[in-house]
Amino acid sequence: MARKEFETLTPQMYYILLVLMQPRHGYEIMNEISRLTDGQINVGAGTLYTLLARFEAEGYITLKNIVDRKKIYKITNAGKRKLKEETDKLTLMLLHYKEVTDDEKV
Amino acid sequence: MMKKYKKLTNDLFNDEKLIQLLEDEAKNGWFLKGTSEFYLTFRKDEPKNLKYQIDYNKITDEYKNVLKQLGYHFVCGYGYEGGMIYYNEDIHAEDLYSDEQTRLMSIIYNYRPSVIISNAFTTLLRMLMVYIFYKDIYYSSYPFSIYNFFINTTRYLFILFWTFSFILDFIKTIYLITMYRYYSKQLNHPYSFQPVNYQVINTYRILSAVDTITIFPILTICLIAVFIDLPAVFYLDLGIILILIAILIYTHAYKKVAIISIIILLPLSIFSYDSYSIPDNKPLYYNNNFEKDYINTTNSIFSRSISTYIFEEQNYENNINALNEDIAEILFKGEIISLDRNYRKNKLIDEYQKIGKDYDENDYPYLSFEQALQNMKELHHPLVDQAYYNDNYVICIKDKQVVSFQYSSPDQMNTIIEYYFK
Numbered sequence: 061m062a063r064k065e066f067e068t069l070t071p072q073m074y075y076i077l078l079v080l081m082q083p084r085h086g087y088e089i090m091n092e093i094s095r096l097t098d099g100q101i102n103v104g105a106g107t108l109y110t111l112l113a114r115f116e117a118e119g120y121i122t123l124k125n126i127v128d129r130k131k132i133y134k135i136t137n138a139g140k141r142k143l144k145e146e147t148d149k150l151t152l153m154l155l156h157y158k159e160v161t162d163d164e165k166v
Numbered sequence: 167m168m169k170k171y172k173k174l175t176n177d178l179f180n181d182e183k184l185i186q187l188l189e190d191e192a193k194n195g196w197f198l199k200g201t202s203e204f205y206l207t208f209r210k211d212e213p214k215n216l217k218y219q220i221d222y223n224k225i226t227d228e229y230k231n232v233l234k235q236l237g238y239h240f241v242c243g244y245g246y247e248g249g250m251i252y253y254n255e256d257i258h259a260e261d262l263y264s265d266e267q268t269r270l271m272s273i274i275y276n277y278r279p280s281v282i283i284s285n286a287f288t289t290l291l292r293m294l295m296v297y298i299f300y301k302d303i304y305y306s307s308y309p310f311s312i313y314n315f316f317i318n319t320t321r322y323l324f325i326l327f328w329t330f331s332f333i334l335d336f337i338k339t340i341y342l343i344t345m346y347r348y349y350s351k352q353l354n355h356p357y358s359f360q361p362v363n364y365q366v367i368n369t370y371r372i373l374s375a376v377d378t379i380t381i382f383p384i385l386t387i388c389l390i391a392v393f394i395d396l397p398a399v400f401y402l403d404l405g406i407i408l409i410l411i412a413i414l415i416y417t418h419a420y421k422k423v424a425i426i427s428i429i430i431l432l433p434l435s436i437f438s439y440d441s442y443s444i445p446d447n448k449p450l451y452y453n454n455n456f457e458k459d460y461i462n463t464t465n466s467i468f469s470r471s472i473s474t475y476i477f478e479e480q481n482y483e484n485n486i487n488a489l490n491e492d493i494a495e496i497l498f499k500g501e502i503i504s505l506d507r508n509y510r511k512n513k514l515i516d517e518y519q520k521i522g523k524d525y526d527e528n529d530y531p532y533l534s535f536e537q538a539l540q541n542m543k544e545l546h547h548p549l550v551d552q553a554y555y556n557d558n559y560v561i562c563i564k565d566k567q568v569v570s571f572q573y574s575s576p577d578q579m580n581t582i583i584e585y586y587f588k
Contacts (some may be wrong), residue, residue: 085431105232106262109223127206129227157233 066118070144072103076111077135077143080121085130086112115139168210170196176205178247178365181220188251200242203375219256219262221339222247222272236260246370247345248276266354270353277346285339292332297326334373340369498563499535499568502554505532506538509556543584547580549587555579562587 064071079092090103112133115121120139124132135143172191178184188198193215196208218240218427223229233240237259238252252262299321344366352360415532511530518525533541545553553562560579561570564587573579 070265071268072268083354087235090232102260102264104260104264105229105236106219106221106223106272107240107264107268109229109232110263110268110275112270113224113275121336131228 066120066142068149071101072107073111074143075101076103076108076115076148077120077139080135080139083124083132083134085127085132087130101143105128169199170208170210172206172208174206176368179362179364179367185218185220188253189216192216192253196352198241198253201244201251211278214255215257217257219252219254219261220244220275221250221252221262222269223387224248224275225250229245238262246341247372247586255564267353270349274346274349274353277342277349279346282339282342282346282560285335289332289335292328292335295328296325296332299328331377337366337370337373339365364564376382406479451545489575492562498552498561501561501568502542503532503535505559505561505570506541509541509559545579547583549583553583
């Protein structure tokens with residue numbers, strides 16, 4: 061079951077991994093995602109903290125240190141691979157989309 | 167303050183429906199105050215538009231602060247899934263869960279296999295407690311009779327208590343497994359409808375309500391019985407009482423404290439039994455026919471059994487003291503005769519088994535007291551009037567008290583005799 065969970069990343073999962081390229085704590089992650097996507101994508105606190113725990117168990121992110129009782133996380137190499145994999149998938153989908161819609165135009 | 171109760175029906179197990187209900191009630195000025203197994207409690211105030219959310223994450227200081235920053239206020243706990251109800255005065259605030267998948271992920275964390283396994287373990291532990299007390303009564307005289315109930319009241323209460331909590335824990339294990347299966351199915355197939363097993367949920371709800379209502383009174387009675395030292399309480403060791411309390415605390419609240427106390431207390435309690443800490447036996451008050459003039463209290467725990475025959479003194483105060491001594495004497499002789507016979511019987515069975523021969527009752531007849539005595543050795547001990555022993559049993563008499571017990575070494579024999587007759 062644990063394997064299946066992150067077969068495809070939801071937008072929330074994708075952005076959490078993405079913003080953790082810089083070490084950040086929970087509240088920062090939420091704000092950064094809102095800023096990055098202009099409020100298009102928001103991550104609920106419940107979702108965020110569930111995912112942080114699961115990502116950590118899966119080895120995608122790691123606890124860097126604790127400041128003021130706030131846990132600061134950073135993405136791991138496994139996490140970066142997962143993110144790359146997902147980005148490749150999305151790029152491919154985008155390419156296919158362009159190909160098909162361009163064909164229609166012609 | 168005005169209060170209102172609302173029954174918790176099956177359809178309210180759906181979080182969306184519950185949230186809808188809470189928000190509707192808030193519009194009418196009823197605000198959620200608390201939840202129990204069966205009811206939601208509301209209090210009356212000015213009508214307000216509120217946003218309610220149910221969260222299943224583990225609460226940490228950091229998480230609490232984040233929720234506060236987002237404007238969420240804690241109301242109360244909910245259900246058995248570690249759910250927490252929050253409200254927000256800003257009805258446009260971000261939902262706590264952005265998608266169904268992560269919500270299910272955090273719920274299922276409360277039913278993870280390690281939780282189920284640890285629950286199964288406590289179920290076994292409770293079964294063991296039932297067995298210990300059951301065994302104890304089973305080996306006493308007149309097991310499971312009213313007569314025995316009055317001697318062993320505390321033990322019967324403990325059996326009741328542990329049987330009940332065993333059943334509860336067993337149902338809880340089934341409940342946990344059912345919920346785990348339900349949520350993992352739903353997590354793997356988020357778009358298909360999964361029927362919820364309300365029977366299991368409701369059985370568990372009812373039982374756990376009964377649990378909170380009954381278990382504390384029963385335990386209180388048991389503890390009072392122990393502390394006021396009813397004649398019934400012969401040897402309930404402090405260690406085992408502390409273990410009971412510890413397990414109780416474990417199941418209800420402070421898990422870490424309880425686990426540590428169990429780990430410390432369990433060996434201590436076994437150790438205390440091994441050092442023959444047999445509390446005083448007190449005379450009991452029963453009618454004066456021969457069968458009931460003495461009480462056979464066979465204590466057997468951690469594979470040792472000690473029989474004592476305690477004579478009721480008061481019945482014999484008026485000129486019939488001699489009778490009491492006679493009965494003790496008869497019993498003493500009777501015990502020696504049956505002890506001798508059992509000893510020969512066991513030996514003979516062993517021999518017959520080696521050569522594969524069947525045995526029958528006539529091969530080991532009862533001998534007379536004098537004949538039986540010849541098969542036993544006399545023990546001279548300053549503390550007893552008379553004592554005889556064979557390879558594994560000792561029987562002694564002193565002042566109308568007959569004590570017989572099994573021993574494994576001469577040292578052990580002396581310790582027990584000294585304990586009883588000092």
